[in-house]
Amino acid sequence: MLVKVGDAVTFGKTVTEADVMGFAEISGDHYEAHVDAEAMAASPFGQRIAHGALLVGLMSAAGTAMIDLVRRRGDTTQPVSLGYDRIRFVAPVFFGDSVSLDYVVTAVDPEARRSSAHIEARNQAGAVVAVADHVMKWL
Numbered sequence: 001m002l003v004k005v006g007d008a009v010t011f012g013k014t015v016t017e018a019d020v021m022g023f024a025e026i027s028g029d030h031y032e033a034h035v036d037a038e039a040m041a042a043s044p045f046g047q048r049i050a051h052g053a054l055l056v057g058l059m060s061a062a063g064t065a066m067i068d069l070v071r072r073r074g075d076t077t078q079p080v081s082l083g084y085d086r087i088r089f090v091a092p093v094f095f096g097d098s099v100s101l102d103y104v105v106t107a108v109d110p111e112a113r114r115s116s117a118h119i120e121a122r123n124q125a126g127a128v129v130a131v132a133d134h135v136m137k138w139l
Helices: 017-027 037-041 052-072
Strands: 008-014 079-089 098-109 114-122 128-138
Touching (some): 017 052, 052 128
Antiparallel strands (some): 008 098, 079 128, 098 114
């Protein structure tokens, strides 16, 4: 297990209408906030927003980027996610927003073969849109 405290990666993605509509189909979550432009035009947001769970998927991609970093060091373990804690969606993500997720390892427990990381997602203006803590098991 070659992951270290302070290891950091960034994953970025521009969230498109196709992403949100595809996620609505996959998840079955067709809530108007995500799929109904007319209804959301009259809302406080003024437009549709991405699913929070879609952002968790992007957090997972950031975790995979960390696995890739550690594997480039020669790590041969099989990492798996044990889950996300303290997930908060603090600002909306609109269609066309470019989201950048910073994934930083904050703790490593070699005995339990676990790492903890903090994830912070920001939009193209630098505003924080989501945060979470992630626990990874290195099998």
